[in-house]
Amino acid sequence: MFEKITRRLFLKSSLILGSAIVFGGFLWNKAAKAKVYLRPPGAVPESKFTGQCIRCFICGEVCPNKAIKFVDIEGGITNIGTPYISPREQGCILCMKCGQICPTGALQKIEDDFKKIIDKVKMGRAVVDKTICYSYNNRICGFCQQSCPFPDIALKLEVWARPVVTDKCVGCGLCEKSCIQVPQAIRVIPRGEEHKIAFYENYQMPIYDEHLPGMPPGH
Amino acid sequence: MLQYIRKIIQISVIAVILSITIMSYYGYLLSAKGQKDFMDVVMEEKGHIAGILYGAINKVAAPSPNAADEFVSYIDMFKGGVWSLTVYGFNITDPLAAVIATISGKAFYIPLAISIIIPMVFIFIFGRAFCGWVCPMNLLFELNEKARQKLESFKVPILDITMDRRYKYVVLFSMLVLSLFGIQLLPYILPYALVSREIYSYIFYTAFSFGMVLILLLLLFELLVSRRGWCRYLCPGGAFFSLLGFIRAVNVDADLRNCPVNCQICTEVCPRGLEPHKNIIGMECDNCGLCISKCPASAVRYKFGVRSLELGVKAKAIIILFFLLLTPYSSLLTVSYAAHAKIINPHAGAQTHYPQNPSEEYISERDGYIVNFSVFQHKQSDSTIRVKAVAIVRDKAAGKPYLGPLKMVFYRKSLFSFKEDMVYDFKKDFENRYPFYANLPYESDFKVKVSFNSNGKDIEFEFPIRVGEPKSNLIFLGLISVILIASVITIAHLKKKQSKVISPAG
Ligand code: SF4
Ligand code: SF4
Ligand code: SF4
Ligand code: SF4
Numbered sequence: 001m002f003e004k005i006t007r008r009l010f011l012k013s014s015l016i017l018g019s020a021i022v023f024g025g026f027l028w029n030k031a032a033k034a035k036v037y038l039r040p041p042g043a044v045p046e047s048k049f050t051g052q053c054i055r056c057f058i059c060g061e062v063c064p065n066k067a068i069k070f071v072d073i074e075g076g077i078t079n080i081g082t083p084y085i086s087p088r089e090q091g092c093i094l095c096m097k098c099g100q101i102c103p104t105g106a107l108q109k110i111e112d113d114f115k116k117i118i119d120k121v122k123m124g125r126a127v128v129d130k131t132i133c134y135s136y137n138n139r140i141c142g143f144c145q146q147s148c149p150f151p152d153i154a155l156k157l158e159v160w161a162r163p164v165v166t167d168k169c170v171g172c173g174l175c176e177k178s179c180i181q182v183p184q185a186i187r188v189i190p191r192g193e194e195h196k197i198a199f200y201e202n203y204q205m206p207i208y209d210e211h212l213p214g215m216p217p218g219h
Numbered sequence: 220m221l222q223y224i225r226k227i228i229q230i231s232v233i234a235v236i237l238s239i240t241i242m243s244y245y246g247y248l249l250s251a252k253g254q255k256d257f258m259d260v261v262m263e264e265k266g267h268i269a270g271i272l273y274g275a276i277n278k279v280a281a282p283s284p285n286a287a288d289e290f291v292s293y294i295d296m297f298k299g300g301v302w303s304l305t306v307y308g309f310n311i312t313d314p315l316a317a318v319i320a321t322i323s324g325k326a327f328y329i330p331l332a333i334s335i336i337i338p339m340v341f342i343f344i345f346g347r348a349f350c351g352w353v354c355p356m357n358l359l360f361e362l363n364e365k366a367r368q369k370l371e372s373f374k375v376p377i378l379d380i381t382m383d384r385r386y387k388y389v390v391l392f393s394m395l396v397l398s399l400f401g402i403q404l405l406p407y408i409l410p411y412a413l414v415s416r417e418i419y420s421y422i423f424y425t426a427f428s429f430g431m432v433l434i435l436l437l438l439l440f441e442l443l444v445s446r447r448g449w450c451r452y453l454c455p456g457g458a459f460f461s462l463l464g465f466i467r468a469v470n471v472d473a474d475l476r477n478c479p480v481n482c483q484i485c486t487e488v489c490p491r492g493l494e495p496h497k498n499i500i501g502m503e504c505d506n507c508g509l510c511i512s513k514c515p516a517s518a519v520r521y522k523f524g525v526r527s528l529e530l531g532v533k534a535k536a537i538i539i540l541f542f543l544l545l546t547p548y549s550s551l552l553t554v555s556y557a558a559h560a561k562i563i564n565p566h567a568g569a570q571t572h573y574p575q576n577p578s579e580e581y582i583s584e585r586d587g588y589i590v591n592f593s594v595f596q597h598k599q600s601d602s603t604i605r606v607k608a609v610a611i612v613r614d615k616a617a618g619k620p621y622l623g624p625l626k627m628v629f630y631r632k633s634l635f636s637f638k639e640d641m642v643y644d645f646k647k648d649f650e651n652r653y654p655f656y657a658n659l660p661y662e663s664d665f666k667v668k669v670s671f672n673s674n675g676k677d678i679e680f681e682f683p684i685r686v687g688e689p690k691s692n693l694i695f696l697g698l699i700s701v702i703l704i705a706s707v708i709t710i711a712h713l714k715k716k717q718s719k720v721i722s723p724a725g
């Protein structure tokens with residue numbers, strides 16, 4: 001039933017097949033821009049994470065908030081099938097179930113305890129986009145602070161209910177989920193992309209410099 | 220009898236994956252107490268399959284509000300699929316997954332090592348039996364083979380490419396090499412890992428992902444091009460289990476002294492392409508027992524034989540390349556899936572949903588300006604989609620947002636080109652609000668040009684966006700598949716004619 005081929009042909013074609021797979025993989029890896037994703041809490045460092053996760057989808061099944069999504073083909077070859085959180089769709093409620101059940105240790109076990117979570121979880125850091133945040137634009141909002149699991153520790157309100165994120169922020173994304181501005185005026189920057197924080201924080205509406213007629217009357 | 224037991228086991232594997240995933244989703248609905256409206260909507264949607272299903276489960280399970288958490292923690296003890304399974308909180312993982320994760324993660328995790336003990340023992344006893352008895356994809360492949368036999372009995376010309384079975388070890392080896400560099404491709408190629416994943420995708424997001432395309436391609440490949448080609452010649456999972464099952468307790472053995480007529484039915488039915496009639500079985504046997512059940516007591520001739528069409532190496536390579544080429548095209552579909560998953564996700568806190576989750580987001584920089592462009596869409600009803608496109612422009616040098624006049628032009632995709640469709644002209648005096656909002660009424664692919672004038676210089680940004688789930692990609696992909704199938708059939712037809720000319724007897 002199976003074709004007998006000569007040793008020479010087999011070796012030759014295996015070499016072609018094998019190198020096609022390996023180089024194809026490398027090329028794809030190079031071609032796709034590796035996006036940085038917000039990982040579920042307890043994820044080992046990114047370089048290890050994509051290697052250690054076996055794409056079993058168990059974390060996605062266990063997440064009570066359906067916060068965990070899985071990267072599809074658009075994420076580049078190293079990221080395919082790995083879990084990520086898209087906070088604007090659903091933030092992480094820090095129940096720590098995913099780390100408990102992950103079979104490979106890609107998500108580390110962290111106890112469901114307030115102090116331990118604040119110490120150990122570092123998914124990313126929220127940043128306020130002062131250009132569009134209501135509180136920085138003549139209105140008073142402060143919604144994000146109310147939804148933060150660590151109010152006044154991770155997210156403080158200053159005068160005019162202006163949100164200020166501190167270094168204690170764990171990056172759960174609940175603030176991003178609840179922000180009433182569209183597009184969201186507060187967003188979580190995943191770990192490894194810290195350089196983006198300045199981008200959002202540095203642009204501020206010149207409210208006090210000049211009068212702006214017709215500034216956003218809500219929507 | 221043996222085959223009935225095997226079928227029952229195979230079907231129950233799929234049933235287990237399905238019910239674990241469905242119960243997981245039910246668990247999510249139970250946990251989402253804060254979203255009570257949403258939960259009620261899903262569970263009581265009349266005439267909707269999900270509504271009926273979860274409503275029924277809710278009636279049967281009927282956990283009281285206080286015991287819901289307890290019930291969820293019970294559900295949480297059962298998770299996963301064939302790639303990795305958690306039962307009663309105890310995890311069983313595919314040894315191949317563990318090997319790959321250890322190599323590419325460069326980390327040794329003791330619970331993972333413990334979780335492969337049971338499968339390893341299983342392999343040392345039964346060898347490659349996973350393929351024949353457990354693999355959910357194998358069941359689909361077997362049904363597919365039935366369809367193939369139907370096609371043959373209707374005299375539809377199809378190909379039967381045979382290759383060397385050793386190629387699957389080459390594939391496995393290349394995967395291991397890739398994982399050495401941290402690229403884990405394997406879980407996205409192995410069909411049995413894909414099956415559980417697609418079940419998850421569909422149940423949680425009512426949309427399939429890229430894996431579904433691969434599954435369909437493989438089914439098409441085995442249907443039209445090569446009989447059981449993937450399992451026999453290419454599957455790295457089968458290769459791995461074969462290697463591990465080299466020494467095993469349970470074997471299939473053909474006693475040639477009891478073979479009266481050498482009918483070779485056993486060889487004909489063997490899904491792995493082995494040759495029991497010569498007792499050439501070896502480590503690749505998956506102990507499925509088909510040859511055992513089919514071996515006749517008396518000499519009965521087997522009705523349908525497979526026409527084996529000998530193709531040259533080049534012709535084979537071309538046909539296989541065809542299939543490979545389909546893969547990148549199918550990524551078009553995936554984008555629709557992703558959009559779909561986002562469109563169905565409403566803002567949970569609002570009674571009537573408003574779009575708040577961007578389906579596309581761009582940050583683009585040019586000439587000292589940075590534009591954040593995002594698209595928000597949601598389904599208002601089954602037929603209408605409301606879409607908002609938002610642009611935020613920042614002046615880098617001044618450290619301020621740009622507030623001057625701005626123009627957004629939408630080019631709508633017709634079959635081959637983009638046509639100007641809608642123009643939004645935002646004036647300086649903020650008759651329109653900041654950020655700049657545009658609304659779009661229909662589903663299609665668009666190209667958006669955002670332009671404004673800065674110090675006498677025209678600055679233009681361009682963003683491609685997709686609104687809704689345009690059907691054009693489906694049509695495109697369907698067209699390619701039809702061409703593929705047609706060409707395979709033509710090749711097979713020509714080959715058949717050729718062989719008739721050369722040897723009229725055949
Ligand atoms: S901690 Fe809980 S809510 Fe957060 S991602 Fe994990 S399972 Fe989901
Ligand atoms: S449970 Fe762990 S191994 Fe499985 S998909 Fe999630 S992170 Fe990856
Ligand atoms: S500031 Fe936002 S991301 Fe950070 S902990 Fe609070 S809610 Fe979570
Ligand atoms: S919820 Fe959004 S708009 Fe309101 S204060 Fe927070 S960031 Fe600003």
